[in-house]
Amino acid sequence: MKKKKLIGLSFALFLVFILFFNWIYPYSALSVTGSVPYKSDPIVVEQYNKGLKEFKKKYQNHVDEGGLHQDLTTDRIQYILQMYEQEWLLSKESMSLSKLDLDGILSEVQEARRLLIQLTFEESYDKETKMFLKILLEDTLDLEKRISYLIHSEHHTRQELDNVMGNVHMSFISNFNLFTTFFETYSGQR
Incomplete structure (x- = not known):
């Protein structure tokens, strides 16, 4: 007994x-x-959503001005934009993020990186636009590393993961700002 x-x-x-x-x-x-709840700052999300809507409006105007003639950059931007439209970036609500979710986020970033590399080698830009594309590509590579670090962070506490996730979120916003600058410079050269 x-x-x-x-x-x-x-x-x-x-x-x-x-x-x-x-x-x-x-x-x-x-x-x-195997998941962590993440809640972003609602004010940051609201400003991000506003910036995203403004960008989409500028992009649509750019597409409308071009008519049926779409160059490679204009075409690829719609696919790169998907990286910035992920639910966890747009939501003010708390979300639970698993490693599988992080793999999906990483996949979006890798696809955007692939498209940026394609633009680097297949399009001709003026010097300033090329410089912004280079900076955007480097920042996207850094973003990819940050997400990989998060995926492979088995020994981090919940608090540490929340901090890293917040840093990744802010890196996405910073990357979006670089993307916007690249697009504005590109559309100004046409």
Whole structure:
């Protein structure tokens, strides 16, 4: 009887330890849920959404001015823009982000990087536009590294992950600002 109580107590302590470990280190190998709630600053999200709408309006005007003639840059911008329209960037509500969600975010960034590289080698730009494209591409590569770091952060606490996630969010906003500058410079050269 004592042996059964000891086994039961040991199992209960082990279970409590695992639950506690899951709470503190949500992306660890022992984690059951493997997700972290992230809530962005509503004021930042509101300003970001406003900037995104303004950009889309400028882009649409640019497309309308070009008529049926679409150059490669104008065409690719619509696909790069998808990276900035992810739900977790636009939502003021708390969202739970798993490693699978982070893989999806990384995939969007990698696709945008691929398109930016394509523009680098297949389009001709003036010196200023080329410089902004280079800066945007470098920043996109850095963003990709930050997301990869987050995906592989098994030994970070929930608080550390929240801080890193906030930094990634702000990096997206900074990257969007660079993207906007590149587009404005590009559309000004036409």
